[in-house]
Amino acid sequence: MQYDFETVVDRREAGAEKWELIRRKDGSFPDGIVPLSVADMEFALAPEIRDGLKKVLDTEVMGYTCMNDAYKEAVCAWMEKRHGWKIQKEWICPSNGVVPALGAAVRAFGGKDCGVIIMPPIYPPFFGASKENGSHMVECPLINRLGRYEIDFDAFEKAAAAPENKIFLLCSPHNPVGRVWTTEELRRLGEICLKHDLLVVSDEIHFDLIMPGYTHTVFTKAVPEMENRTVICTAPSKTFNIAGMQTSNIIIANPEMREAFRKELHGSPSFLGFRACEAAYRGAEPWLDECLEVIQKNSGLVDSFLKEHLPWAVVSPLEGTYLKWVDFTRSGLSKEELEERMVSHGLYLDEGYIFGKEGEGFERINIACPEHVLQKALERMVEALEDIVPAP
Numbered sequence: 064m065q066y067d068f069e070t071v072v073d074r075r076e077a078g079a080e081k082w083e084l085i086r087r088k089d090g091s092f093p094d095g096i097v098p099l100s101v102a103d104m105e106f107a108l109a110p111e112i113r114d115g116l117k118k119v120l121d122t123e124v125m126g127y128t129c130m131n132d133a134y135k136e137a138v139c140a141w142m143e144k145r146h147g148w149k150i151q152k153e154w155i156c157p158s159n160g161v162v163p164a165l166g167a168a169v170r171a172f173g174g175k176d177c178g179v180i181i182m183p184p185i186y187p188p189f190f191g192a193s194k195e196n197g198s199h200m201v202e203c204p205l206i207n208r209l210g211r212y213e214i215d216f217d218a219f220e221k222a223a224a225a226p227e228n229k230i231f232l233l234c235s236p237h238n239p240v241g242r243v244w245t246t247e248e249l250r251r252l253g254e255i256c257l258k259h260d261l262l263v264v265s266d267e268i269h270f271d272l273i274m275p276g277y278t279h280t281v282f283t284k285a286v287p288e289m290e291n292r293t294v295i296c297t298a299p300s301k302t303f304n305i306a307g308m309q310t311s312n313i314i315i316a317n318p319e320m321r322e323a324f325r326k327e328l329h330g331s332p333s334f335l336g337f338r339a340c341e342a343a344y345r346g347a348e349p350w351l352d353e354c355l356e357v358i359q360k361n362s363g364l365v366d367s368f369l370k371e372h373l374p375w376a377v378v379s380p381l382e383g384t385y386l387k388w389v390d391f392t393r394s395g396l397s398k399e400e401l402e403e404r405m406v407s408h409g410l411y412l413d414e415g416y417i418f419g420k421e422g423e424g425f426e427r428i429n430i431a432c433p434e435h436v437l438q439k440a441l442e443r444m445v446e447a448l449e450d451i452v453p454a455p
């Protein structure tokens with residue numbers, strides 16, 4: 064390995080969100096405990112990004128900043144190289160995050176009577192995106208087939224056919240269940256959206272984090288007929304662990320939709336956010352490739368460790384993201400009891416219930432951390448649950 068994915072970076076006093084959540088629960092940080100919750104990585108910054116930013120600090124002035132041509136070129140080149148997706152520079156709407164962009168899209172295209180379809184279990188801000196922005200939420204839960212999740216196309220078609228439901232918020236790849244939707248699945252969704260005139264907001268923030276054997280397809284590549292009715296949310300933040308830079312790129316091909324969206328979008332990346340994204344897209348691809356190898360290895364570790372020690376737990380196959388979704392419902396524990404067992408064993412994970420009621424009794428484990436950290440966390444997980452007699 065050319066890069067360091069083994070050193071634990073001490074983030075305890077850095078104001079890091081996932082560490083602050085421990086402080087809020089426990090008042091301080093228990094010794095040797097690393098949280099595996101909020102979706103950022105416990106890895107050092109890619110040297111290409113660090114060096115790029117150092118150069119910027121040495122030479123540039125930090126005034127009010129918009130996208131420059133070099134930035135737009137870097138974004139377009141990344142989309143083409145990693146995703147075979149040709150976009151035009153003017154399609155890029157930079158935003159200070161994907162979550163603010165989901166809200167802006169609902170405000171721009173929704174309205175008081177508009178239903179916004181989502182597929183739980185899902186990343187929690189998807190629930191708020193409709194309600195907090197003047198529309199209402201329509202849930203179309205995924206189907207859990209022994210840990211691998213599928214889309215309920217019948218329920219989706221029914222929801223799409225209701226004339227008040229005008230927006231579909233797609234999560235692709237899907238957080239927290241780790242699915243990378245196939246081209247066929249995306250096409251089927253797209254055909255239903257076309258038939259019933261839906262707009263799609265496709266959150267593809269995890270699109271670079273794909274495991275070997277799987278291919279991410281950008282929604283409008285799978286369904287080109289939807290290009291004029293779709294907002295695609297991308298970002299370098301998950302890919303390169305630079306979420307604190309608050310930079311994302313929302314891609315909208317339709318000029319009227321772009322205009323309406325921009326009117327509702329109130330935040331932009333900062334000067335350093337633009338520069339960090341450019342440095343990442345231009346130079347840090349080799350870092351990402353190694354990072355994906357580490358995630359794949361860590362995913363295998365969770366699979367084999369839990370299979371050996373807690374064989375009744377169901378681990379969803381990781382196709383994309385760095386978030387393992389584990390079903391502990393056979394433990395018979397309530398969601399509160401499960402959480403209590405985890406926390407009292409120094410395991411700060413994301414509790415499944417935050418992703419919707421379908422997630423009760425599940426845990427989401429962030430595996431973007433050094434292998435030895437994950438190994439210790441898994442050992443504590445076994446200690447927390449080894450006395451359980453699983454339900455048949």
Ligand SMILES: Cc1ncc(COP(=O)(O)O)c(C=O)c1O
Nearest residue numbers: 102160161162163186238268311
């Ligand atoms: C699916 C999904 N969308 C959006 C975000 C957050 O996006 P941002 O930090 O750009 O607002 C996350 C973070 O975990 C996520 O998993």
